[in-house]
Amino acid sequence: MTMPPETSVVGDHPSTLAIRAQALSRVFGAFTAVDAISFDVGQGEVFGFLGANGAGKTTAIRMLTGLLAPSSGAATVAGFDIRHDAARVRERIGYMSQRFSLYDDLTVHENIRLYGGIYGLTDEQIASREKDLLSRLAFTSSASLRVGALPLGWKQKLAFSVALLHSPSIVFLDEPTGGVDPVTRRQFWELIYQAAADGTTVFVTTHYLDEAEYCDRVSIMVDGHISALGTPASLKAEFAADDLDEVFVRLARGATKS
Amino acid sequence: MSPRFEAWSTLLAFMRKELRHLVRDRQTFVILLCLPLAQLLLFGYAVRTDVNEIRIAIAASAADPAATSLRAQFANSDRFILLPSIPNAAAAERLFRSQQTDVVVVLGPRTDSRTVGVTPPSLLIITDASDPNTSTTMANYAQAVVRDWQALRSDVSGRVAIDVRARMRYNPTLRSVNLFVPGLIALILTLVTSLMTALSLSREKERGTMELLLVSPLRPWQIIVGKVIPYLGLALVNVVSVLLAARFVFLVPFAGSYWLLMGASVLFALVSLALGVLIAALTSSQLAATLAALGGTLLPSTMLSGLIFPIASMPEPLQWVTTIVPARWFVEIIRGVMLQGTGVDVVWRDLLILSVMLVVLLVAAIRRTSVRLA
Amino acid sequence: MPDPVVQIENVSKAFGATRALDQIAFSVSAGELFGLVGPDGAGKSTLFRILVSLLEADRGVVRVLGLDPVGDLWALRRQVGYMPGRFALYGDLTVRENLEFFAAVFGTSVEAEYTSIAPIYQQIERFADRRAGALSGGMKQKLALCCALVHRPAMLFLDEPTTGVDAVSRREFWDLLGTLRDSGLTTIVSTPYMDEAMRCDRVALMQTGRILAIDDPTRLGARFPRPLFGVHTRDRRRVLDLLRTLPLVTSVFPFGDIVHVSTARVTAHGDDLSDAALAEHLRDGLVAAGLGDAEVRPIDAGIEDLFMELMGTESTGAAS
Numbered sequence: 001m002t003m004p005p006e007t008s009v010v011g012d013h014p015s016t017l018a019i020r021a022q023a024l025s026r027v028f029g030a031f032t033a034v035d036a037i038s039f040d041v042g043q044g045e046v047f048g049f050l051g052a053n054g055a056g057k058t059t060a061i062r063m064l065t066g067l068l069a070p071s072s073g074a075a076t077v078a079g080f081d082i083r084h085d086a087a088r089v090r091e092r093i094g095y096m097s098q099r100f101s102l103y104d105d106l107t108v109h110e111n112i113r114l115y116g117g118i119y120g121l122t123d124e125q126i127a128s129r130e131k132d133l134l135s136r137l138a139f140t141s142s143a144s145l146r147v148g149a150l151p152l153g154w155k156q157k158l159a160f161s162v163a164l165l166h167s168p169s170i171v172f173l174d175e176p177t178g179g180v181d182p183v184t185r186r187q188f189w190e191l192i193y194q195a196a197a198d199g200t201t202v203f204v205t206t207h208y209l210d211e212a213e214y215c216d217r218v219s220i221m222v223d224g225h226i227s228a229l230g231t232p233a234s235l236k237a238e239f240a241a242d243d244l245d246e247v248f249v250r251l252a253r254g255a256t257k258s
Numbered sequence: 259m260s261p262r263f264e265a266w267s268t269l270l271a272f273m274r275k276e277l278r279h280l281v282r283d284r285q286t287f288v289i290l291l292c293l294p295l296a297q298l299l300l301f302g303y304a305v306r307t308d309v310n311e312i313r314i315a316i317a318a319s320a321a322d323p324a325a326t327s328l329r330a331q332f333a334n335s336d337r338f339i340l341l342p343s344i345p346n347a348a349a350a351e352r353l354f355r356s357q358q359t360d361v362v363v364v365l366g367p368r369t370d371s372r373t374v375g376v377t378p379p380s381l382l383i384i385t386d387a388s389d390p391n392t393s394t395t396m397a398n399y400a401q402a403v404v405r406d407w408q409a410l411r412s413d414v415s416g417r418v419a420i421d422v423r424a425r426m427r428y429n430p431t432l433r434s435v436n437l438f439v440p441g442l443i444a445l446i447l448t449l450v451t452s453l454m455t456a457l458s459l460s461r462e463k464e465r466g467t468m469e470l471l472l473v474s475p476l477r478p479w480q481i482i483v484g485k486v487i488p489y490l491g492l493a494l495v496n497v498v499s500v501l502l503a504a505r506f507v508f509l510v511p512f513a514g515s516y517w518l519l520m521g522a523s524v525l526f527a528l529v530s531l532a533l534g535v536l537i538a539a540l541t542s543s544q545l546a547a548t549l550a551a552l553g554g555t556l557l558p559s560t561m562l563s564g565l566i567f568p569i570a571s572m573p574e575p576l577q578w579v580t581t582i583v584p585a586r587w588f589v590e591i592i593r594g595v596m597l598q599g600t601g602v603d604v605v606w607r608d609l610l611i612l613s614v615m616l617v618v619l620l621v622a623a624i625r626r627t628s629v630r631l632a
Numbered sequence: 633m634p635d636p637v638v639q640i641e642n643v644s645k646a647f648g649a650t651r652a653l654d655q656i657a658f659s660v661s662a663g664e665l666f667g668l669v670g671p672d673g674a675g676k677s678t679l680f681r682i683l684v685s686l687l688e689a690d691r692g693v694v695r696v697l698g699l700d701p702v703g704d705l706w707a708l709r710r711q712v713g714y715m716p717g718r719f720a721l722y723g724d725l726t727v728r729e730n731l732e733f734f735a736a737v738f739g740t741s742v743e744a745e746y747t748s749i750a751p752i753y754q755q756i757e758r759f760a761d762r763r764a765g766a767l768s769g770g771m772k773q774k775l776a777l778c779c780a781l782v783h784r785p786a787m788l789f790l791d792e793p794t795t796g797v798d799a800v801s802r803r804e805f806w807d808l809l810g811t812l813r814d815s816g817l818t819t820i821v822s823t824p825y826m827d828e829a830m831r832c833d834r835v836a837l838m839q840t841g842r843i844l845a846i847d848d849p850t851r852l853g854a855r856f857p858r859p860l861f862g863v864h865t866r867d868r869r870r871v872l873d874l875l876r877t878l879p880l881v882t883s884v885f886p887f888g889d890i891v892h893v894s895t896a897r898v899t900a901h902g903d904d905l906s907d908a909a910l911a912e913h914l915r916d917g918l919v920a921a922g923l924g925d926a927e928v929r930p931i932d933a934g935i936e937d938l939f940m941e942l943m944g945t946e947s948t949g950a951a952s
Contacts, residue, residue: 271736
């Protein structure tokens with residue numbers, strides 16, 4: 001494991017930072033979606049990125065993944081500037097979301113080959129990583145099934161593993177467990193822990209606040225700002241709350257935007 | 259509220275909603291309004307198949323009085339640019355080689371006086387056939403001028419010249435825009451009605467709103483009628499705008515009854531709408547509906563309606579296929595009404611065929627529109 | 633006992649080779665807030681569609697408000713309010729236009745129904761002229777609820793109204809459902825969030841087309857068949873693997889900042905252990921492995937514990 005969970009990772013060793021955002025902002029017309037957010041994420045950290053619908057999470061993630069240019073401020077992801085080196089950033093990150101992950105009409109094997117090819121892996125690399133991936137997920141007998149025929153939980157576990165196929169240094173997960181059954185949800189988090197233990201940084205959003213407890217640190221966005229940032233334990237202490245749900249509700253209730 | 263009143267007020271609310279969808283999708287709406295006019299401009303100005311500014315030279319001996327009058331005849335035609343006369347056919351050859359002329363008329367020595375029409379042809383029209391279509395058209399134009407010239411001369415001489423070719427009836431000026439306008443109306447009606455209705459119905463399916471419409475008390479016929487009427491209105495607006503532009507911008511003659519034309523357009527639009535509803539009922543995505551509408555209505559309307567390729571020159575099996583293409587009958591009606599001034603007494607058969615098609619398609623569309631999810 | 637408002641018996645439905653519903657049976661009484669709790673693929677949406685007359689069951693008996701959704705569909709459709717599983721309003725129409733349209737479809741108007749929808753509509757009224765597509769997730773769901781209520785239905789069917797909605801909006805939405813329940817409206821609502829089950833009068837836990845259990849949510853936890861313990865330690869990752877290696881342990885699941893561990897009560901030697909003795913056994917095991925800070929105490933099982941337990945027996949039952 002790269003770090004004990006309750007230790008702060010911020011600031012001391014900039015070279016081990018996976019993400020550094022400095023006053024990152026994005027404006028759409030008269031609407032400020034993301035308002036000067038600053039935070040660091042350490043290499044190998046599991047970072048929970050929480051916020052109400054419309055708080056600016058999606059916009060922030062789009063900027064961090066190089067899909068959207070910031071209006072002002074700066075950020076480096078995997079050591080590259082998101083504004084000037086967006087292409088390099090995208091080579092070094094993985095991404096999965098509930099909406100878009102794999103192609104339903106391709107088989108498990110075809111999806112793996114496709115993503116391996118997109119990220120420029122050699123045939124040998126793809127073959128060995130596919131074998132590895134399938135045995136880790138106990139999917140070996142399902143390689144020729146179409147992804148659309150898999151249960152949602154399987155699909156999401158597979159999508160996560162495919163997002164890690166090219167050994168990215170950071171993986172962004174946008175609500176990866178929505179609608180997934182409680183057992184598979186927990187299995188999914190064990191995959192996340194596994195990836196983090198291997199040194200991959202995991203940047204994850206979720207609406208299940210019990211899952212936020214599994215993160216090393218969480219941030220909570222309200223109205224485009226980061227209103228709280230810290231370990232789950234420190235946030236609960238700061239707000240004298242029993243669980244993160246209470247912390248979240250208290251912060252987000254004060255939101256003015258809808 | 260009485261049930262009947264409620265049914266109508268519900269329908270009105272549905273149509274209001276459809277109109278809002280139409281107007282809110284700014285891009286599509288502007289395209290739908292302007293596309294017909296843009297197509298008309300394209301056909302009217304750019305894609306004409308008629309040829310103008312044809313360079314013509316007349317080869318004849320300078321003293322021949324017939325040559326003088328023929329030259330005058332060509333000079334009066336606004337299609338031709340008359341080049342200086344040349345002495346003989348050999349000179350014509352040189353003009354063609356250097357691409358200085360498109361047509362040469364060679365006038366033999368015995369064309370004059372009483373021998374016209376009795377002796378072997380002594381008038382020869384030579385055209386540059388490197389583009390066969392244009393060449394044929396130019397030859398036809400030249401013949402028309404020559405025929406006029408012959409007619410004039412036979413009047414003077416008191417003898418009747420034999421007209422060896424059929425006259426270009428109903429489109430004496432041979433302007434292609436006159437032929438395209440009726441076809442364009444058929445195409446626009448197909449596009450706006452079949453395609454847009456199929457798209458808009460399958461969009462409700464894809465977005466999940468069809469589920470809400472289905473669990474409501476709305477009957478399938480109300481959903482269909484509510485969808486169809488706004489597009490019918492849009493289609494008629496398009497027909498009127500094309501007709502106005504054709505009449506006043508392109509000066510297309512209009513021989514028949516406007517009312518008959520509008521009536522036939524409404525009938526044809528309804529047929530296409532029913533087809534669109536049927537397509538939507540049989541497909542499950544917007545993409546499939548679009549492709550089905552293009553393949554099932556727009557292509558046959560273009561290819562098999564007689565609009566571009568004359569039905570008479572198609573192989574017989576294909577001619578049979580054209581009989582189930584609604585646009586074939588509509589194009590027949592509209593050409594007749596616009597250019598020939600035909601009345602109901604002639605086109606009733608086409609109207610009847612379209613009406614039967616409408617009933618069949620409507621029944622199929624309503625039966626295939628399920629009261630539940632597929 | 634009053635006649636049930638919804639009664640279904642032995643209902644099954646298959647799509648090709650997929651069994652979406654397998655012998656579902658339950659009844660809902662007037663005024664009840666009844667929850668269908670389960671993940672994607674449990675068959676919740678299929679069940680809703682059968683209840684609101686959008687699909688026909690392959691087998692079984694369905695009665696909603698005393699009507700048969702197949703034979704009496706037009707009578708039924710006037711009386712039910714339905715919110716489909718995904719946002720299904722017109723994004724290009726404004727909030728008010730959507731509401732007016734659905735009122736008109738049922739032959740009524742927003743003005744005539746204003747008082748009955750006011751408690752919910754007032755929360756979105758300030759956005760009346762905004763396009764529905766530009767609303768936030770929580771607001772969209774409130775609008776959809778308004779549209780489902782605008783014809784004063786005798787019964788409400790809400791398919792996953794809180795999915796993809798943030799925790800605050802979810803709470804607000806359930807507060808609204810509480811208000812409706814207090815007004816006497818019978819409601820069936822589905823959710824993948826186990827914690828939301830507590831807001832219902834009764835819930836049916838569903839998984840892959842079957843009902844695992846039906847009961848008052850506060851009583852469901854008591855059905856958990858074995859002793860359950862909460863384990864707290866700072867090293868939350870290592871503790872999972874360690875616990876799984878200890879004798880007697882039958883399941884290990886992280887729950888927020890603690891880990892829920894269930895154990896067998898009887899040792900291999902036939903000793904029947906008390907809760908205290910089992911807790912001691914777990915703690916000793918963890919301390920021996922180097923987790924000196926581990927705290928272990930007996931806890932009451934919740935719905936999620938029971939759900940996962942029943943999922944396990946279901947799947948092993950299916951395999952045998």
